[in-house]
Amino acid sequence: MSKKNFSIMVMAIITTLFIISASSAESLKIGSMSPLTGPYASDGTDIKNGVLTAIEVFEKQEGGIPGYDKIELFPQDDVCDPRNAVAAANKLINLKVVGVIGAYCSSCTIPASETLDEAKIVMITPASTNEQVTDRGLPYMFRMCGRDDDQAPAAAKFMKESLNAKTIFIIDDKTTYSQGLADGVSKNSKALGMNVVTHDHVNQGDKDFSAVLTKVKAANPDILYMSLQGYSPAALMSIQAKRMGIKAQIVTQDATFQPKFMEVAKDAAEGVYLTYGFTDPTTPEYKAFQQIYEPKYGKIAAYATYAYDSTIALLRAIKAAGSTEPDKIKAELMKLDFNGASKHVKFKENGDSGSSYIAFKVQNGQFVPYWDPAKGLIK
Amino acid sequence: MDSFIQQLINGITLGGIYALIALGYTMVYGVIQLINFAHGEFFAAGGYVGVIFLSFFTGLGYMETHPIFCLTASFALAMMYCAYLAIGVEKIAYKPLRKEARLAALLSALGVSIFLSNGLMLTQGVYDKAYPSELFQGGFNFGIITIGYLQVLIVCLTGALLVALNLLVFKTKIGMAMRATAQDKTMSALVAIGSNNIISLTFAIGAGLAAAAGIMVGLYYGSVRYDMGFLPGIKAFSAAVLGGIGNITGAMLGGLIIGMVEIFGAGYISGEYKDVFAFIILIGVLYFKPTGIMGENIDDTRV
Amino acid sequence: MAHLELKNITVRFGGLYALSELSFAIHTGEILGLIGPNGAGKTTIFNVLTGVYKPTEGDVIFEGESILGKKPHEIFSRGVARTFQNIRLFSKMTALENTMVAMHCRSNKGVMGALLRTNSQKAEEAYIKEKALEALKFMGVVQFADSVASNLPYGSQRRLEIARALASEPKVLLLDEPAAGMNPSESSELMKDIARISERGIDVLLVEHDMKVVMGVCNRIVCVEHGIKIAEGSPQEIQNNPKVIEAYLGQPAAKHD
Numbered sequence: 001m002s003k004k005n006f007s008i009m010v011m012a013i014i015t016t017l018f019i020i021s022a023s024s025a026e027s028l029k030i031g032s033m034s035p036l037t038g039p040y041a042s043d044g045t046d047i048k049n050g051v052l053t054a055i056e057v058f059e060k061q062e063g064g065i066p067g068y069d070k071i072e073l074f075p076q077d078d079v080c081d082p083r084n085a086v087a088a089a090n091k092l093i094n095l096k097v098v099g100v101i102g103a104y105c106s107s108c109t110i111p112a113s114e115t116l117d118e119a120k121i122v123m124i125t126p127a128s129t130n131e132q133v134t135d136r137g138l139p140y141m142f143r144m145c146g147r148d149d150d151q152a153p154a155a156a157k158f159m160k161e162s163l164n165a166k167t168i169f170i171i172d173d174k175t176t177y178s179q180g181l182a183d184g185v186s187k188n189s190k191a192l193g194m195n196v197v198t199h200d201h202v203n204q205g206d207k208d209f210s211a212v213l214t215k216v217k218a219a220n221p222d223i224l225y226m227s228l229q230g231y232s233p234a235a236l237m238s239i240q241a242k243r244m245g246i247k248a249q250i251v252t253q254d255a256t257f258q259p260k261f262m263e264v265a266k267d268a269a270e271g272v273y274l275t276y277g278f279t280d281p282t283t284p285e286y287k288a289f290q291q292i293y294e295p296k297y298g299k300i301a302a303y304a305t306y307a308y309d310s311t312i313a314l315l316r317a318i319k320a321a322g323s324t325e326p327d328k329i330k331a332e333l334m335k336l337d338f339n340g341a342s343k344h345v346k347f348k349e350n351g352d353s354g355s356s357y358i359a360f361k362v363q364n365g366q367f368v369p370y371w372d373p374a375k376g377l378i379k
Numbered sequence: 380m381d382s383f384i385q386q387l388i389n390g391i392t393l394g395g396i397y398a399l400i401a402l403g404y405t406m407v408y409g410v411i412q413l414i415n416f417a418h419g420e421f422f423a424a425g426g427y428v429g430v431i432f433l434s435f436f437t438g439l440g441y442m443e444t445h446p447i448f449c450l451t452a453s454f455a456l457a458m459m460y461c462a463y464l465a466i467g468v469e470k471i472a473y474k475p476l477r478k479e480a481r482l483a484a485l486l487s488a489l490g491v492s493i494f495l496s497n498g499l500m501l502t503q504g505v506y507d508k509a510y511p512s513e514l515f516q517g518g519f520n521f522g523i524i525t526i527g528y529l530q531v532l533i534v535c536l537t538g539a540l541l542v543a544l545n546l547l548v549f550k551t552k553i554g555m556a557m558r559a560t561a562q563d564k565t566m567s568a569l570v571a572i573g574s575n576n577i578i579s580l581t582f583a584i585g586a587g588l589a590a591a592a593g594i595m596v597g598l599y600y601g602s603v604r605y606d607m608g609f610l611p612g613i614k615a616f617s618a619a620v621l622g623g624i625g626n627i628t629g630a631m632l633g634g635l636i637i638g639m640v641e642i643f644g645a646g647y648i649s650g651e652y653k654d655v656f657a658f659i660i661l662i663g664v665l666y667f668k669p670t671g672i673m674g675e676n677i678d679d680t681r682v
Numbered sequence: 683m684a685h686l687e688l689k690n691i692t693v694r695f696g697g698l699y700a701l702s703e704l705s706f707a708i709h710t711g712e713i714l715g716l717i718g719p720n721g722a723g724k725t726t727i728f729n730v731l732t733g734v735y736k737p738t739e740g741d742v743i744f745e746g747e748s749i750l751g752k753k754p755h756e757i758f759s760r761g762v763a764r765t766f767q768n769i770r771l772f773s774k775m776t777a778l779e780n781t782m783v784a785m786h787c788r789s790n791k792g793v794m795g796a797l798l799r800t801n802s803q804k805a806e807e808a809y810i811k812e813k814a815l816e817a818l819k820f821m822g823v824v825q826f827a828d829s830v831a832s833n834l835p836y837g838s839q840r841r842l843e844i845a846r847a848l849a850s851e852p853k854v855l856l857l858d859e860p861a862a863g864m865n866p867s868e869s870s871e872l873m874k875d876i877a878r879i880s881e882r883g884i885d886v887l888l889v890e891h892d893m894k895v896v897m898g899v900c901n902r903i904v905c906v907e908h909g910i911k912i913a914e915g916s917p918q919e920i921q922n923n924p925k926v927i928e929a930y931l932g933q934p935a936a937k938h939d
Contacts, residue, residue, distance in 0.1 A: 037500065041500065042506045200650045203651065203653070208600070211389060214382055214385045218523070239601040243527055555775070559775065566772070570783055
């Protein structure tokens, strides 16, 4: 068979399959967008898994959406790269999805949401904490996680009041998220009278932090604030800091909230503090999520819970709207008021759903709630 | 001053790792004029084989009783695995293209790189894999300076491997055959040096060294992940070019320079621009000496 | 007795005949000269003999066996060594290494042996080194043993190339214009060397433009033109052959490069 004939045959087969799959069942299409490859593949995969779990739970326990045989997910890989994010957004528009859960990196959510907004597609981010995500006045942009301008003051307040810090050494890895947060922490710490001795930067994908940590050791600050995107560099930096004998307390943020952090950093993770939205693991909603998620995907990690809640919120709104019309879905989203697995979900006018940042401490390989900005130490 | 010495030690450690990886690029280039972009993946694969065996030994409790044996065995197995992997890659992806334009093999190399790194992702998962942490914690303390036991191990082992490679290439018959093949493949073939065997051997040695570097990185930084081959691969490639691609001594030198510049750039200027400094040095050297520090007239190595 | 023989060889590149129906043989113990004007096909003959080109038609017989289609290195291992018109040394390796490399085919120890430095490995390397030095001594370039090949004087590089070929212990040696670029005293020195090589029991096929060398050292001469053999015989016969004279008409019969 000639090459040409062969390729025509392959195309014919693919087209046929496509027609069969398209006509066999009426499915409700939703998209997800997160890094499934590249440095943040693990966090991105957590998000995808959270969405899949939500779809499963929603179909089984809430009976799916009337008029559709099933809910179909089109997971997109944005590699935490803005260009890929925009391409993924366009692809989802062409697939005619009703809503999108994502993205992970703020630097992807921001451009992708503008593209999706033009097509009037609802986007709920489970993970992008940069202020700009909801501060641009996009009508279809929602956020399940907290905001950096809530997280940064909480972190600064924690360092000042609970850790009695005077000097802080800040390191970020120059992503929209990590740098934005680091700048916020720097500003808030100074406002509270603490001294930011140095604000240094590393690169995404770095493994060797010995040079910057040698500077930390020489500066001998009270606090080493690590603003890094993902648990992986945070674990590496903690290990290297411990090995160098750095005495400073390590404080970090939501991106590190991943059980893998302790698995990789082991002893070096012990005693590390981080700020993260408070999730009560004893609620029935959380347990219901845990029961489905953990046997399939392992321990619940950073953004899986938020991704789950985002998806549940989207699906409930679509069901209540009884339509896939964007404005009706948005109206129903605004009406939602329910206990999610991560927190109580109620969207505000700008699309935010509120922050509940508290400080956690790593103890015996677990994230233990440690300090609440409102109440102080948690017993 | 104390910081300076500490940074120097950090630089030597990082540079040694780059040097080990850079050798694979330079040796393969020397023999078949191919930039083997898949080389970084051998490094990652080595790190994974290492963690699999070290965790296995630790699980059995042998790590406590026979640490030297376990380490040696893990290194040997990882190096052998990657050597065979590299030979296979060469046979499947490069050998059929040897007579084609060089661009074809280069594209094939990029493809293999993507294939292997995604293969690692699919089989080993997207999450970091932690090395057993009980290994070689602590170090020697001299005031503010800390030299980790692992740093000592890495520097010594790297040194030993570099010496062994030099002996092999410059003092043995096989090494002579390798150099002959690198210089003139047709002539070498005429004097009955099986160029296929030599090319396989070159890939195997390069990948073996990269695998050793992979385990060291795993031990030193505490974990490996599927995409770990990319950045060090690029840096090591730059090191090979800096030193003069095709030149073994040059690759070692280039690795050390890139490692040092990175550490000192991050330590004394700013961490965010450390790669920029490394590439400024690279561009600077290539501007004045286009074939790299130790590089000779490239035409010499061609047939 | 024919030691190395070409039988009805035709080499065609597209529609162009480089050699057509060419036959001749190198007999045991002789020095055979191969002459002809530029482009007559002499180098093509070398490439056919050493397995670089596969002839379109015909057969190559070595020691009573066809070596047609064998790889260059197989033919080399069987004992057919050559030198090149343009020097093909490993320019960055020492003279000794250049010579030792050629003996690769005479050894059989693998990588592990080389790495572990086994006794048999050491013994073999010592033997190879001794043989290589002997070859260098034979060609009078032993004083350059440890010099990098590209640093050798031109004439010595030519001799080193011959030494390298000799080190492989060949039965037949093919020399492609060994006197090219040599001054008269060097080329008369070379003639003596070729005679000495022959005395060692190695058959020689010599392609050379320098007629003084060819006539002075060869037992027998074959002349080709446009890929066709036009004459074969003793130096005297060739010198008086009208076809040969015609082929070289307009060109001085001796000494041109």
